Amino acid sequence: MMDTSNVNDFTNRVVLITGAGQGIGRGFAKGFARAGARVAIVELNEAKARAVAAEIEAEHGEGVVIAISADVADPSAVEAAVADTVAAFGRVDIAINNAAIFSTLKMRPFEEIPYEEWRDVMRVNVDGVMLVAKACAPVMRKNRHGRIINISSGVVTLGRPHYLHYVASKAAVVGMTRAMARELGADGITVNALLPGATFTEIERETVSPEQKSQILAMQCIKRHETADDLLAAALYLASDGAEFVTGQSIAVDGGTTFR
Numbered sequence: 001m002m003d004t005s006n007v008n009d010f011t012n013r014v015v016l017i018t019g020a021g022q023g024i025g026r027g028f029a030k031g032f033a034r035a036g037a038r039v040a041i042v043e044l045n046e047a048k049a050r051a052v053a054a055e056i057e058a059e060h061g062e063g064v065v066i067a068i069s070a071d072v073a074d075p076s077a078v079e080a081a082v083a084d085t086v087a088a089f090g091r092v093d094i095a096i097n098n099a100a101i102f103s104t105l106k107m108r109p110f111e112e113i114p115y116e117e118w119r120d121v122m123r124v125n126v127d128g129v130m131l132v133a134k135a136c137a138p139v140m141r142k143n144r145h146g147r148i149i150n151i152s153s154g155v156v157t158l159g160r161p162h163y164l165h166y167v168a169s170k171a172a173v174v175g176m177t178r179a180m181a182r183e184l185g186a187d188g189i190t191v192n193a194l195l196p197g198a199t200f201t202e203i204e205r206e207t208v209s210p211e212q213k214s215q216i217l218a219m220q221c222i223k224r225h226e227t228a229d230d231l232l233a234a235a236l237y238l239a240s241d242g243a244e245f246v247t248g249q250s251i252a253v254d255g256g257t258t259f260r
């Protein structure tokens with residue numbers, strides 16, 4: 001029988017979060033620290049990674065967070081980031097593949113997307129997810145416990161136009177989640193995807209006009225804008241011991257915009 005008395009206790013858990021220097025990832029880092037976990041921030045932007053680590057240290061003291069500057073699309077940098085996390089905290093229990101080329105993307109018809117940009121999006125949003133999972137799996141396998149949470153997007157379900165590379169990359173994340181779940185389940189490792197809707201963070205989104213903002217609300221069952229906390233709550237559940245029987249799933253957290 002599973003003991004469900006403390007499924008939300010992350011005191012002995014170590015979470016590695018990519019792209020946690022801002023936005024949704026920053027919310028994950030701060031929220032998991034608040035839930036008692038030790039946190040490794042793996043982020044391209046070193047200054048932002050350090051700033052989020054400093055916020056966490058100010059709240060929880062030293063020794064609970066490390067900031068690692070790394071490109072998730074660089075295999076050796078990812079290996080080193082996971083090794084640094086293990087050196088600092090002894091293990092990796094939860095990996096959240098959140099880093100992506102996203103808020104900096106210019107929306108345009110797919111025929112106008114420069115091929116270089118297409119490749120960059122695939123490299124970070126697809127290769128990055130695979131590389132982080134590949135580096136974490138042996139560490140998790142050793143403990144016969146692991147949680148991999150991949151951040152996809154509701155744009156896959158909607159087929160949202162004007163960033164085809166991004167949509168393709170996030171659809172790949174759903175497929176990888178299912179296949180990885182089958183490969184890793186026997187080792188006690190679950191793999192799930194979260195599909196956020198339009199989520200408003202501290203980062204201004206020039207691509208969303210006021211008209212689009214009200215259209216977004218019109219499509220949702222729940223009539224308020226999504227925040228990083230909505231995703232944090234879902235991630236805490238998927239990362240919990242209580243979610244050990246949930247794997248390979250793609251869970252939309254979007255106020256009821258899409259039904260899968």
Ligand SMILES: NC(=O)c1ccc[n+]([C@@H]2O[C@H](COP(=O)([O-])OP(=O)(O)OC[C@H]3O[C@@H](n4cnc5c(N)ncnc54)[C@H](O)[C@@H]3O)[C@@H](O)[C@H]2O)c1
Nearest residue numbers: 019021022023024044071072098099100103153196198199
């Ligand atoms: N905000 C939304 O509306 C929304 C909706 C659906 C899905 N998502 C997904 O949620 C995740 C977070 O979204 P966000 O709004 O916080 O995005 P964001 O663009 O604000 O933040 C992305 C973070 O990833 C980092 N990053 C980018 N490339 C990297 C690399 N190569 N290596 C390491 N770090 C890198 C960036 O520096 C940044 O800190 C992304 O995967 C995004 O695709 C967001």
